[in-house]
Amino acid sequence: MQAETIRPLKFGLHRFAAPPEFYRVAGQLIPWFAVAAALLAAFGLYLGFFVAPTDFQQGEVYRIIFIHVPTAWMAMFIYIVMAFWAGFGMAFNTRMSSMWACAMAPTGALMAFLALCTGALWGRPAWGTYWSWDARMTSTLILFFLYVGFIALHGAIDDPRKADRAAGVLALVGVVNVPIIYFSVQWWNSLHQGASISLTRAPTMAITMLEAMFVMMGAFWMYSIAASLARARAILLERESRSSWVQAMVS
């Protein structure tokens, strides 16, 4: 069978956009991303718990940062990528890009949810409250609702291409929320602390803390790619179950 032979990988979007090619290449890539995620997570957790020092202000509880910041960044980043592919799918009528958007949405929603939950568990010991209707937290909650809205709206429309367009509009409108989240700590008085890393200032964290955070960021990055690719393959099979290439694969 043609689909089983291993050919050299070529990263051209036009190739990746052909469903059979995407299915095959994604299937080959997923294990690599998954292994990279596991290795980075193991190394990041080692750095975070055994190398990074105790924080002089917050003690040990700050160690939540190694999962809180990566999940929060992924939630914002996945949203932008998802909206990009949803918009691309609408503009150029490419079904594969809309499927990628759908594949990313649940992982993005999960990242937003985890950012909120880990933030709550950090907020309680650090500020004395699990939740406050503060700009950063409220806008992140809206991000979570945007993901949920995207998934729900897509699911509510039977025709997949119409669903792609309707959900795509929602995704694009929602992009405005991402810079609001990012700059919320500057624009409003916020309970939430400012950015720990900035291009213009020296980091406000010990270097080993920063290293642990970046390694964990890499782990979440790899995990999100693996999860999205795996889900995209499932969506592809669901939508194209009657097409000849899918049928040829099972027979």
Place this chain on the structure above:
Amino acid sequence: MHWGSWHDFWAMGGSGWFVWGAYGLVALALATEMLLIRVRVKRARETVRRTSTWLNRGSE
């Protein structure tokens, strides 16, 4: 290495519940997502197989 003992490590300077609660939640959530994706792929494959028999029956 700054933990005197395993007890110290799990206690996290008194914030064990918060730290391990956060990490536990993330681990649980990611494990659940991986499981759900696996189930979804499996279901999709079954649907393809069912469609395949249905299509072949139609052509005979």
